[in-house]
Amino acid sequence: MTDSQAQTALSALRIDRSAAPMRRRRKRRWLIPAALLLVVLGLIGVSLARRPPTVRVAEVREPLPGEQQTELSASGYVDSRRRSVIAPLIAGRLVEVAVEEGEPVRRDQVIARLDDRDARVVLERANAEVQAAGARLAASEAQALNADRTTERTRNLARQGAVPRAQLLDVETAGRATRESLNLARAQLAVARRAREAARLQLTHTVVRAPFDGTVSRKLADEGAVLAPAALSGTNLGGIVELVDLHALEIEAEVSEEQLTRIRTGQPALIFLDALPERAFPGQVATVRPAIDRSKATATVRVRFQAVPQGALPDMGAKVSFLRQPLPPEELNARAQPKRVPASAVVRDAQGSAVWVVKDGRLARQPVRVGERVGDEVSLVQGPGAGTQVVVAPEPRRLRDGRRVKVEAGGG
Template identity: 75%
Template sequence: MAEAQPQKPLSALRIDRSAAPLKRRRRLRWLVPALLLLALVILIAIPLSRRAPTVRVVEVREPLPGEQQTELSAAGYVDSRRRSVIAPQIPGRLVDVTVEEGEPVKAGQVIARLDDRDARVLLERAEAEVRAAEAGLAAARAQAANAQRTTLRTRNLAKQGVIPRAQLLDVETAGSAAMEELNAANAQVVVAVRAREAARLQLSHTVVRAPFDGTVARKLADEGAVLAPAALEGTNLGGIIELVDLDALEVEAEVSEEQLSLIQPGQHALIFLDAFPDQAFPARVGTVRPAIDRSKATATVMVRFQSVPRGALPDMGAKVSFLREALPPDALDPKARPPRVPADAVVQAENGPTVWVVKDGLLDQQPVVVGQRVGEEVALEQGPPAGTQVVVAPDVKKLREGRRVKVEAGSG
């Protein structure tokens, strides 16, 4: 018979609760850092989720007139076919300038006067010499007439044998000398008259007149200046004013020699002045200057306004569009040129095509009515005006109205 197992005391059946606090302390030791790490991740994730996305934008643009008809473009400056520095024809001291800058003048109008005292003295002397020459001519005529009568009388007497032949020869010689003196006196009168005309012309040169209708562009001298009618390398040393005909303005455009074959006299063109960026002015090609600038390999093409615009001035910056064909009648009407955007800026939404507009860094979705496609762009029959920034190739999953965005550097 097996031996009976000894029974454990009741104290051995009790649960030892002294190990539980130790395990809890170990779990808490790992739980607290985990919770702190989770909180840190949340704190980082929330700002990241709210960070403004970067978008690339362009401006809605208004197409230029004749953009589709443009063969090539060139830059240049406004000039006038009649532009001159007005200077006196004689040296002298300037005593009066009768015009001011910006003042219109007519051909023949007096613009300045020189000191004319010396010229008047020369004229008075020339007139006195004319009177002296005329008096000498009168005396020579009287002597010649007397010599002629004497010669006739002496010849009659010689025929009658009253006087010797030698005396007749002396009288005839004296008569010939009197005629030579008469001829000399006539020539002296002619010389004196011509000298008087020169003196009068010299006096007239002391009054400077405008050679053509124009506008005073610059005033180059004032009263008291001593002027000399000399020109050196295009700079007039004796200039009084610079006169410009504002009705004969044209643009001198520089075109590379490789593109000259695309330009013909009379070709249609459009001129855009930097001073009037929103306007285009119809023009025609005039002439091509028959010379090439070696340093730039360009030629100068004269492009003439069909109607010179009011406010255009010489030396204004300009751009010229040379057209391959004439413009349609409404080409210069802004209403006939709706604004354009890149085709990939337009996205399809539930209510139709839209664009994402960026204003003050915030997004706004605006509906548009798309018109004709031109190259990589589409016309907007309805939508935001020119100058508005729209998102190109928008990622609609990241965009929503009112969300702040960053504009990509270099875009717009």
Template identity: 65%
Template sequence: MKHGVMPMAEAQAQRLDALRIDRSAHSRRRHGRRWLPWGALAVVLALVVATLVVGGAPSVRVAEVREARPGEQQTELSAAGFVASRRRSVIAPQVAGRLVEVAVDEGDAVKEGQVLARLDDRDARVMAARARAEIQAARQRLLAARATATRARNDLARAERLARAQVITRASLEESQALAQASSAEELAASAQLTAARRAAEAAQLQLSHTVVRAPFPGTVVRKLADEGAVLAPAALEQENIGGIVELVDLGALEVEAEVSEEQLPRIEVGQPALIFLDAYPDQAFAGKVRSVRPAIDRSKATADVNVQFDEIPPGALPDMGSRVAFLKEELPPEALTKKDGALRVPASAVVRSEGQSVVWVVRDGRLKRQPVRVAEKVGDEVALAQGPRPGTQVVVSPDNRLRTGRKVKVLTEGG
């Protein structure tokens, strides 16, 4: 009996073990799920750190080291400006009307008195014809009044002879005198009416001539402001360019308007020699002289306009070109205009003091390098370097304390 009972007990125990839940496997799965959120968070943090490391490069503005332009050793001061013309005008009609023809296009050179445009002149022609007819009518009235006055004067002379012969009464004589005076007044009135008619005809003819718009001076059409069909009105003083047809510029009267700070004005005088550098032709220098200093200060900028005329206007110069003017201590010989003195120039804000010496931060391959320089002198908003990076090297303008040697930086382009 004992041997029969034991196999039965073992079978029951095995069945119970099969029904028991394995807690260790469940615990392992639960601990695995618990670590999943922390692992994902670690990955996200790693990505954020990597992004900050990559995008954390500071942005810097740079300027290129350049060679000194001709005459910079003799430069008293320099100023920025732009090319302008002493004769520049928006051409508008003197009378209102509909534009029927524009006879020129942008870029056309025109002579003084050349036709630029025409307005609809039908109304003006009708008024001119009417004025001419009024002249004819006034002339006929004058002829009639003159004939009446002549007859009245003859009648008065006869009446005076008869009165002396006591053939007619005193009353008849006075009547003839009154008629003669009235007819003379009528003649004078008719003559005045003829004069008024002639003046009216002149005015009507002038109005007719204003429908043809002509160039007031020789120049070049730089802008076309209206096309055929536009209804124009004379330009109002408080509304610039209203009713304009074309903009005309005399390219033979070009000069440079430079802005000079008020504290620098005592260093400039009329007739002072200058060099003009156009942004469009940076490697060329053009001789000039100070023509005038405008006697007014721009309160918002604390500057005054100085007009510098070219000795010879360079081919290709156009209004509104950017330029820079170097005001010289003395006039340069012609050969000096093409000669460079070899000195280097950088913006004054690019040179800073670091560890007891003057340095600039050079950008090469997107990374910074500190380079010592030797400053010769300050010229305007630049400094001349006796020793420094070679021309064309990019240096940081107005560097801050974040910059370190070898640090990667992002160079800001123009407008960036």
């Protein structure tokens, strides 16, 4: 082996130390991003651990009277069996409105007056026509009496031959004409009297009276308004006031057509007024309107109060529960019945039964005493008040007193 070949072999066995720093630099470039990634993941984990859990909530509620007897429910409005827009029977200018909104009125009480000057002129003319017709009748009666006497005298003379037959025929013809004039005068007097009656009626129509006992719910016109003799829906052409009988109130509820078979006349019902939510009022089905609203596929059911409650007014919102059988009076008070919560909201552990209450976004464990189960709910003999939010299907391992939580969208 020559010296040059030996040096080549030794060079091949020598370690190249210039490559080591290059590899160390590559490792350092990957270690920094990896460390940053671990820090970010750690921060995300801490953030998730501290993030308030999302819970689904329900409210403690007071049971509605008759829930167990309810066949179906419907919404509607208070209406009255007697409700009318009062308008004059003739056109005219309004000179007085004698009532105000909210004022009770009796039947035949004066509500308003129209300008009656034209009507009085017409009546005075009608009176004059009657007087003239009466005078004409008196003259015709006198003429007829004289014609009868002349005819009788001429007939006697004709029997004696003192007057010719032709003269007798002329006198009889004149007598018949006089009697026809008398009949015409009588007819003219009857026509004049009828015209006077019409003028008097026209004058009475200038005074608008209440057709029934009721309360003025709306005032539709004031003095000076020129009114037409009728009112059309949506456009007031002649309405002066709207009159409502508050003693004949009932509920108009809409029931879908597929549910109509479950409704019958005389069926017991409970009425809940939005304005008086703390009370339930017994009633019964009065009528089912025999027509379907095509656009909504519903029928109107009228439900009457057994006794119209004080404070009920037309157009108030209402809900109706149609019952299978009448409800005893003692069950009408919802506040006398235990409050209810979903059965899944109650947890049982070594400390007893409890619910997790959500208040101001934080949890609180509250002990409860549970009564009977009703469907998916349980009654609370002792526990939080109505309207309190409680967690549904809670996970005690994730929940603790004072922990901040987020209420699920749409929950509670």
